[in-house]
Amino acid sequence: MADKDILSELKQSILDFDEDAALELAQESLAQGIDPVEAVGVLADGLNELGVKFERMEVFLPEIMLASDAFKNALSVLEPEIKKKNTEGKKAIPIVIGTVQGDIHQVGKDMVATFLATAGFEVYDLGVDVAPSRFLEEAKRLGAKVIAAASLMSTTRPVQKDLIDFLEAKGVRDQFIVLVGGGVVTQEWADQIAADGYGQDAIATVNLAKRLLHVA
Known part of the structure; x- marks a missing residue:
C-alpha cells in the first residue's frame, strides 16, 4: 500500500x-x-x-x-x-486547557490539546464546564504560564471574559498568557476581552503558543 x-x-x-x-x-x-x-x-x-x-x-x-x-x-x-x-533534550512547557463553564463541547478542544501535546507542550486538559477559579487553581498548581479557554456556544463565550476578569481581580493577570478559541470566538472578541491571543484552529493555536512563548 x-x-x-x-x-x-x-x-x-x-x-x-x-x-x-x-x-x-x-x-x-x-x-x-x-x-x-x-x-x-x-x-x-x-x-x-x-x-x-x-x-x-x-x-x-x-x-x-x-x-x-x-x-x-x-x-x-x-x-x-x-x-x-x-521533547528530546527539552523540558516541556506546561499549558492548561479546558472548555469554559456551562459548555460541555469537547471535540474541538480535544483537537487543540492534541496538537499542543504533539508540538512538545505538556498539556493538562481540565475537560469541560471549567470555572474561572479552577483554571487559575490548576495553572498555579502545575506551574503553567498558559491558559487556553475554549467556548463553542454563544451563551458561554462571555465566560472567557469572566476568566480574564477573575485573573485581574486576583492580581495575577500578568502572570499568564490567556488564549481563547472555539466556534463562536473571533479575533475581534479576543481583542475586546484583552486575551493574549486567538487560535482559529488547532494548528493556528500551536503556532500562536510557540510565538508568544518564544519557542522555536
Missing part, C-alpha cells in the same frame, strides 16, 4: 467512525515510515470535514463522538512518536 493510500484510508476511518481501522492504519503508517505529524494532520482533516457536516446537520453529535473516539485511537499510536521527537 502506497503512503498516500494509507493516509487516505486513515482519513476515511474518521469519516466512517471506525475505531479499529483508525488504530490499525495509524500503526501501518508508522511501519511505512510516514511522518506521524502528517498522519495526525490527515486525521484532523477528517474531523474538520465532519465538523462542517455537523454544522449543516448532515451528521449529528453521536457520530461526532464516534469519530472523536476513532481519532483518539489513532492518536494513541502516533502521539508518543511525535512527543519523543519534539
